Amino acid sequence: xxxxxxxxxxxxxxxxxxxxxxxxxxxxxxxxxxxxxxxxxxxxxxxxxxxxxxxxxxxxxxxxxxxxxxxxxxxxxxxxxxxxxxxxxxxxxxxx
Amino acid sequence: xxxxxxxxxxxxxxxxxxxxxxxxxxxxxxxxxxxxxxxxxxxxxxxxxxxxxxxxxxxxxxxxxxxxxxxxxxxxxxxxxxxxxxxxxxxxxxxxxxxxxxxxxxxxxxxxxxxxxxxxxxxxxxxxxxxxxxxxxxxxxxxxxxxxxxxxxxxxxxxxxxxxxxxxxxxxxxxxxxxxxxxxxxxxxxxxxxxxxxxxxxxxxxxxxxxxxxxxxxxxxxxxxxxxxxxxxxxxxxxxxxxxxxxxxxxxxxxxxxxxxxxxxxxxxxxxxxxxxxxxxxxxxxxxxxxxxxxxxxxxxxxxxxxxxxxxxxxxxxxxxxxxxxxxxxxxxxxxxxxxxxxxxxxxxxxxxxxxxxxxxxxxxxxxxxxxxxxxxxxxxxxxxxxxxxxxxxxxxxxxxxxxxxxxxxxxxxxxxxxxxxxxxxxxxxxxxxxxxxxxxxxxxxxxxxxxxxxxxxxxxxxxxxxxxxxxxxxxxxxxxxxxx
Numbered sequence: 001x002x003x004x005x006x007x008x009x010x011x012x013x014x015x016x017x018x019x020x021x022x023x024x025x026x027x028x029x030x031x032x033x034x035x036x037x038x039x040x041x042x043x044x045x046x047x048x049x050x051x052x053x054x055x056x057x058x059x060x061x062x063x064x065x066x067x068x069x070x071x072x073x074x075x076x077x078x079x080x081x082x083x084x085x086x087x088x089x090x091x092x093x094x095x096x
Numbered sequence: 097x098x099x100x101x102x103x104x105x106x107x108x109x110x111x112x113x114x115x116x117x118x119x120x121x122x123x124x125x126x127x128x129x130x131x132x133x134x135x136x137x138x139x140x141x142x143x144x145x146x147x148x149x150x151x152x153x154x155x156x157x158x159x160x161x162x163x164x165x166x167x168x169x170x171x172x173x174x175x176x177x178x179x180x181x182x183x184x185x186x187x188x189x190x191x192x193x194x195x196x197x198x199x200x201x202x203x204x205x206x207x208x209x210x211x212x213x214x215x216x217x218x219x220x221x222x223x224x225x226x227x228x229x230x231x232x233x234x235x236x237x238x239x240x241x242x243x244x245x246x247x248x249x250x251x252x253x254x255x256x257x258x259x260x261x262x263x264x265x266x267x268x269x270x271x272x273x274x275x276x277x278x279x280x281x282x283x284x285x286x287x288x289x290x291x292x293x294x295x296x297x298x299x300x301x302x303x304x305x306x307x308x309x310x311x312x313x314x315x316x317x318x319x320x321x322x323x324x325x326x327x328x329x330x331x332x333x334x335x336x337x338x339x340x341x342x343x344x345x346x347x348x349x350x351x352x353x354x355x356x357x358x359x360x361x362x363x364x365x366x367x368x369x370x371x372x373x374x375x376x377x378x379x380x381x382x383x384x385x386x387x388x389x390x391x392x393x394x395x396x397x398x399x400x401x402x403x404x405x406x407x408x409x410x411x412x413x414x415x416x417x418x419x420x421x422x423x424x425x426x427x428x429x430x431x432x433x434x435x436x437x438x439x440x441x442x443x444x445x446x447x448x449x450x451x452x453x454x455x456x457x458x459x460x461x462x463x464x465x466x467x468x469x470x471x472x473x474x475x476x477x478x479x480x481x482x483x484x485x486x487x488x489x490x491x492x493x494x495x496x497x498x499x500x501x502x503x504x505x506x507x508x509x510x511x512x513x514x515x516x517x518x519x520x521x522x523x524x525x526x527x528x529x530x531x532x533x534x535x536x537x538x539x540x541x542x543x544x545x546x547x548x549x550x551x552x553x554x555x556x557x558x559x560x561x562x563x564x565x566x567x568x569x570x571x572x573x574x575x576x577x578x579x580x581x
Contacts, residue, residue, distance in 0.1 A: 054475060094434075
């Protein structure tokens, strides 16, 4: 198992699209180091012959009839939008 | 006993006999909430006029001979992660401070169909991440038995409101113990159903392979009544399981036991408070006295539960919470200049420290080069934990453990995240294995703090689990005791 020292918090915060202050980075690096240290004990377990469990009771091939169902009216779907215009969500420009 | 402290079952009978009305009951609950919630702080919000109009509608139905069953007219509170159309849905986060639910969760729809009065929005650790409600962005809920102590979490508001008489029953959600642990700390019954029994549609997602909605009640009988109302297959939740929903309350009488009860030694070791151990041991003695066979069992991978959980739960949360990007709903930073800025700054401003910590950890364990070492390995150890339980069930019907290693702790006592995570050591395995678990009050510490025991059942056999729990709860009824506020 990887060493907790490898947690590059700038890289991970960028992947998570999360701006962290220098104080948060220092605090989280130390706290998550402790948690990762605790997690390290999993490396003691022999899992070479073990299948992974993603769900306790997997349900396969869940099909729905291909029939149109009523959806949310536009007004309701947009009622929590931070900014909207003409039934669309407004965001800062994406391309130059 | 004032109306607001009676059990759901008693009140259902009184409503049916027309000795009380839903309006009287709802008014009593509202008045109680106004009288004590400034101390308990269980609610994020409540809508008095809406509750009274639902109560009036219930009374009208009943007068016309069209009552819809035992829940008709009963005020039920909601953890603030379960959608009720037109009401706030905050997850106790600044991110969703102004969010209004556009639709009902499936459980809400079912309760409305049953005639229940959908009552207020209950506090939690932000996005259900925590064991004390101290991670709420709004305020910390207090334990009604000692206001200096936490009610547990993450469904602390649901447990505290019920214990304080501010609702007749409440709903919570449980990802690693978030129903059972606060139930134990607040002297109420808390049930986490089998994964897939209750629809998660309309529940704000934390860790999707672990989350389940379940009831908080004063007695096991009440729990059986409420579970039946919310359980059942839902095509809007693709992990929802197709299984018959029995009349759980009727099953309490139909399954007389005696049962084989397993005691896992790994749950009674270091870190367990002696008063908790003694109270749980007394409950074991009671089961023995009514003819149950008490057997030692082993769940050898228990010690890995917290590690597995904090990989799987954080990985799933980092993925689930990616949706809070400041674009379609939720908080958007006013400082943002471009679209990436919207993501980075909205998330930085909207999420509190524990949520950020878990997103970072979850992103890390899923990131390129670490997936196999952390996430995949954790899923494999999860298999071993699950197999431990299934092996134990070859020789026992249910497993009995403490719910929490200690009674309620003081606010601020667990500032270190790892210490807080270890609060869940007895409850996490149940989520990882997808099993049903119930916390039942089993006494008080010398200092007057509630203690709970956990009974763990076999998949989709809630009827058996509730019958075993009821065999203890009906004669003891610790949950009918009330705090002094």
